[in-house]
Amino acid sequence: MWKLVLVAFAVTLLGGSRAHAQDAYLGPQLGVFNSKDADDAKLMGGAALRLKLSPGLGIEGSIDYRREDYAGKKVSVTSWPVMVTGLLYPFPTVYGAIGAGWYNTTFDYDKGKIGREIQSETKQKFGWHFGAGVEVPVGSRSKIAADIRYVFLNYDFQQFPGSSGLSANFYAVTLGVLLGL
Numbered sequence: 001m002w003k004l005v006l007v008a009f010a011v012t013l014l015g016g017s018r019a020h021a022q023d024a025y026l027g028p029q030l031g032v033f034n035s036k037d038a039d040d041a042k043l044m045g046g047a048a049l050r051l052k053l054s055p056g057l058g059i060e061g062s063i064d065y066r067r068e069d070y071a072g073k074k075v076s077v078t079s080w081p082v083m084v085t086g087l088l089y090p091f092p093t094v095y096g097a098i099g100a101g102w103y104n105t106t107f108d109y110d111k112g113k114i115g116r117e118i119q120s121e122t123k124q125k126f127g128w129h130f131g132a133g134v135e136v137p138v139g140s141r142s143k144i145a146a147d148i149r150y151v152f153l154n155y156d157f158q159q160f161p162g163s164s165g166l167s168a169n170f171y172a173v174t175l176g177v178l179l180g181l
Contacts, residue, residue: 023052025143029062029176036167039069048145048176050087058087058095070168074113077155077168079105083129093137097149098130105155127153141180148173 026049034041046064053059062085067078085099103125109118133147148171155168 024181025050025052025178026181027142027176027178029064029145029174031064031172031174033066033068033170033172035068035070035170037070038168038170039071039073042066042068044172044174048178050145050178055092056089058089060085060087060097060099072113074110076108076110077105078108079103081127085129093135094132095135095147096130096132097147098128100126100128101151101153103127103153107155125153125155127151135178143178145176145178146174 027047029046029048031044031046032041033044044064044066046062048060048062050058050060060083062081062083064081064083065079066081067076069076081101081103083099083101085097088096088098090096104122105125106120106122108120111117129149129151131147131149133145135143135145137143150171151169153168153170
């Protein structure tokens, strides 16, 4: 019985008319993110490209720019995440999201606040995320998309007083305009 349910779910998710298959959308997005141990919430901006493979399945590629401070602004972190996200649509306008990202990140340490010289450094880090959102059609070839995602990302900070155990996991709430291609 469970096999029949699984097959029916897969056919529903991947099936669908050709009219909906391979719709592509591109557009800007703006969001607010807050890392667990960052000093405060910040704005981020970027762009997303979405490809709707079927009525129940899509994929998104995105790139953002974000900057945050830790430990009383002793360290500033600038990141350019490049993410790939799978989108599952249980309903036409509601989706679940799961994916991975490559974070090109620069750490700038404030010598005046730390009390010693720590060289700035740029690292690449892998992280993964999950979330959910909605897409609301606006006109015939555009959508407004809003979602919330939680990102698992553990930066490896250089040791300085007050940096022990800092967590860089964060949630992001984004709003974007997707224009049909």
